[in-house]
Amino acid sequence: xxxxxxxxxxxxxxxxxxxxxxxxxxxxxxxxxxxxxxxxxxxxxxxxxxxxxxxxxxxxxxxxxxxxxxxxxxxxxxxxxxxxxxxxxxxxxxxxxxxxxxxxxxxxxxxxxxxxxxxxxxxxxxxxxxxxxxxxxxxxxxxxxx
Numbered sequence: 001x002x003x004x005x006x007x008x009x010x011x012x013x014x015x016x017x018x019x020x021x022x023x024x025x026x027x028x029x030x031x032x033x034x035x036x037x038x039x040x041x042x043x044x045x046x047x048x049x050x051x052x053x054x055x056x057x058x059x060x061x062x063x064x065x066x067x068x069x070x071x072x073x074x075x076x077x078x079x080x081x082x083x084x085x086x087x088x089x090x091x092x093x094x095x096x097x098x099x100x101x102x103x104x105x106x107x108x109x110x111x112x113x114x115x116x117x118x119x120x121x122x123x124x125x126x127x128x129x130x131x132x133x134x135x136x137x138x139x140x141x142x143x144x145x146x
Contacts, residue, residue: 041115052104059097066090
């Protein structure tokens with residue numbers, strides 16, 4: 001009986017240390033993946049923001065250029081049909097640039113929405129893991145292993 005009690009204590013000790021090691025491993029793994037994902041999302045968000053800012057700056061510069069061309073075209077419209085044609089072309093390009101800007105803003109919004117959904121999934125996973133740990137502790141307590 002003493003030998004069985006000793007074996008039982010030894011098995012319980014091994015199970016506890018194995019459980020703690022597994023929890024530590026899973027926690028470390030989760031934190032590493034979460035940290036990696038955060039860095040990736042920060043990088044992607046930063047890159048997208050930089051691209052968007054560059055596009056906005058380019059659009060603003062083009063808009064300034066187009067405004068100057070428009071003013072000049074209005075002053076010379078009676079003298080030159082070529083200036084009128086350039087104005088029409090400039091307006092089409094401005095429309096295209098605005099469309100591209102709208103598409104870029106939509107991509108950014110979609111990315112931010114996806115990031116929010118992924119974060120929610122991670123939070124839900126963490127809650128489930130916490131619930132599982134509570135269940136394990138209750139089970140261990142009910143089996144008098146804790």
